[in-house]
Amino acid sequence: MNWPSVFSAVLTHLQITFFGVLLGCVIGLPMAVLLIQKPKLSHSVFAVIDLVQTVPTLAMLIFVMLLLGLNNRTVVVSIALFSLFPIIRNAYVGLNSVDRGTLRAAKGIGMTQLQVFTKVRIPIAAPMILAGIRLAVVSALSIATTGVFIGAGGLGMLVWRGIQTRNTAMMLSGAVPISMLALMLEYFIERIEKKLTYYK
Amino acid sequence: MVRFENVHMSYGEHAVLKGIDLHIEPGQLAVLIGPSGCGKTTTLQLINRLITPTEGKIFVNGRDISTVDPVELRRGIGYVIQEIGLFPHMTVKQNIEIVPKLLGWDEQKRSARSKELLKLVGMEERYLDVYPAKLSGGQQQRIGLLRALAVEPPIVLMDEPFGALDPITRESLQDEIMTLNKKLHKTVIFVTHDMDEALKIADVIILMKDGNIVQAATPKELLSHPANEFVESFIGKQRQAVGKLDTVREVMSARVVCAPDDTSVVEAVDLMRRQRVPSVFVLNKEGGFDGQISIKDIQSFSCTGDEMISRLANKQIPTVHPEGSASEAFKIMMQENIDELPVVDGDRVVGIVTRRSMVTSLAKVVWQGEAHE
Known part of the structure; x- marks a missing residue:
């Protein structure tokens, strides 16, 4: 078993996942805030991200590949696009489910619109927002695996090569870390979510 | 301002x-x-x-x-x-x-x-x-x-x-x-x-x-x-209505919550909670009226919970007779700024006049009257 190559594949895999979801957050979270303020927009925006969500992973990779070429960046962007759905949905619902009375009080005692978001809406919605990110991370790990088809690195590479050379050990050296990463990240983020509801 | x-x-x-x-x-x-x-x-x-x-x-x-x-x-x-x-x-x-x-x-x-x-x-x-x-x-x-x-x-x-x-x-x-x-x-x-x-x-x-x-x-x-x-009509046609409701009996509520004078404060508070009333009447051994104790009194006295309510009861509270004048009762409540007025016949408590009971009685008279017109 080639441990150094497994280790570097894990790192690449995590990198791709991380930057993909990060990009999804950078686009998705401000988008959710915008949609809260312009509820009329939300119908059309949700229609679009619902549509994006239905595109099969491989098809998405190919579409993005045509624009960005055969590399890790294509996978990162694809992950970001798939992340939009859980991130925006959850953030939107979370920010919107803050009690109306609490919001009226916040405004009534003299918070600016920005303060209403930073001091009230976001902290209260935080567990919900994080749950969206958790869903995005878990699906990103599997999308990153398919990245091997368009020449990206990561654990998918080990699985794919293992299958092609009928090398079970190599295949598993990719598949096992992927599953473990998924379980660990899920558990870790869920624990943070629980911590964020300290006041209940 | x-x-x-x-x-x-x-x-x-x-x-x-x-x-x-x-x-x-x-x-x-x-x-x-x-x-x-x-x-x-x-x-x-x-x-x-x-x-x-x-x-x-x-x-x-x-x-x-x-x-x-x-x-x-x-x-x-x-x-x-x-x-x-x-x-x-x-x-x-x-x-x-x-x-x-x-x-x-x-x-x-x-x-x-x-x-x-x-x-x-x-x-x-x-x-x-x-x-x-x-x-x-x-x-x-x-x-x-x-x-x-x-x-x-x-x-x-x-x-x-x-x-x-x-x-x-x-x-x-x-x-x-x-x-x-x-x-x-x-x-x-x-x-x-x-x-x-x-x-x-x-x-x-x-x-x-x-x-x-x-x-x-x-x-x-x-x-x-x-x-x-x-x-x-919004305040219940109080003025004319009082003319029709002459006696205290007509504006009182017969639902009174009483407790014997050896009840402990804790029990009294519990009774008020259950009955959803802010006060209870205290009765002496013979069942006669012997003052009133309200949740406010209990809060303002520092007392241990097992003290008897007879000690804290307000015995000076004004009372009215069931056949007394309703407008008089109303005046007493406004002047003394009290929310509840015990109605006592002899030494028996027969009812209580509250702002609510008064308004309820007035409302009944007002709307019944309109229905007959």
Whole structure:
């Protein structure tokens, strides 16, 4: 078993996942805030991200590949696009489910619109927002695996090569870390979510 | 302190306020009341610019509020609402200190202030680090009130603040508001739909209907000189009705809660809770009337729970005879500022006159009368 190559594949895999979801957050979270303020927009925006969500992973990779070429960046962007759905949905619902009375009080005692978001809406919605990110991370790990088809690195590479050379050990050296990463990240983020509801 | 000049408010075609002129003096406890949809909440929300009038001017402290930054304006006006709206993720301390923090007070000053405020409503300091979810409804609304008072705003707006609380808590918070209003000289503008509440706490009652002010007067004036038929019917046609309801028996409620004089204070409090009454009558060994004990008395005396209620009972409370005059009973309640009047025949308690029982009886007479016409 080639441990150094497994280790570097894990790192690449995590990198791709991380930057993909990060990009999804950078686009998705401000988008959710915008949609809260312009509820009329939300119908059309949700229609679009619902549509994006239905595109099969491989098809998405190919579409993005045509624009960005055969590399890790294509996978990162694809992950970001798939992340939009859980991130925006959850953030939107979370920010919107803050009690109306609490919001009226916040405004009534003299918070600016920005303060209403930073001091009230976001902290209260935080567990919900994080749950969206958790869903995005878990699906990103599997999308990153398919990245091997368009020449990206990561654990998918080990699985794919293992299958092609009928090398079970190599295949598993990719598949096992992927599953473990998924379980660990899920558990870790869920624990943070629980911590964020300290006041209940 | 607060002045409205010909204020109109409409949403599209629908006019909510149709030319409101209003003047509330400093230190007054003004109550806005009226049937739902009369525009009372709208009127309140105009004062801190949660909404903007379609037409007309509003002055707070002599300043035309349309020229003031809404955020700055709101920080200078306390705001208490029925939903309470405490921030669930902040402790009691953080909730109370939120406006001081927004205004940049330092930690020392803030913390001194929150302790002082908590004392004001009789809550212990250990509540400072508790989250709102752990408080009862009444405690939550007390904190809501303190949050509004934190930077000593001269004006406090209250939008049906006690509407969702149980009767006993509501009574005691009403008392606290009246005390605060007198002690701290705050101008309080209070919205309610409960006439009992308005009559109890108001310096001036502003009765609204369909976007107009029908009458603005002291509770006494409102009762003695209602401006028109609507006012009469809204307060229950008290004047004419009292003519028809001559005796105490007709306005009393026969549902009395009594306890023998050897009942312990804890048991008495429990009884009040279960029966949802703010007081019980104390009976002596022979079952005769021997005073009254209210939850307020129990709160104001420091006593151990197993003390007997006979010691704390108020034996000087005025009583009336069931065949006595109903208007006399009403006068006694207004003059002595008491909410409940025992009705005693010989030494037996036969009933109780409360503001509620009186209004209920009046309402029955009024509406039955109309049905026969």
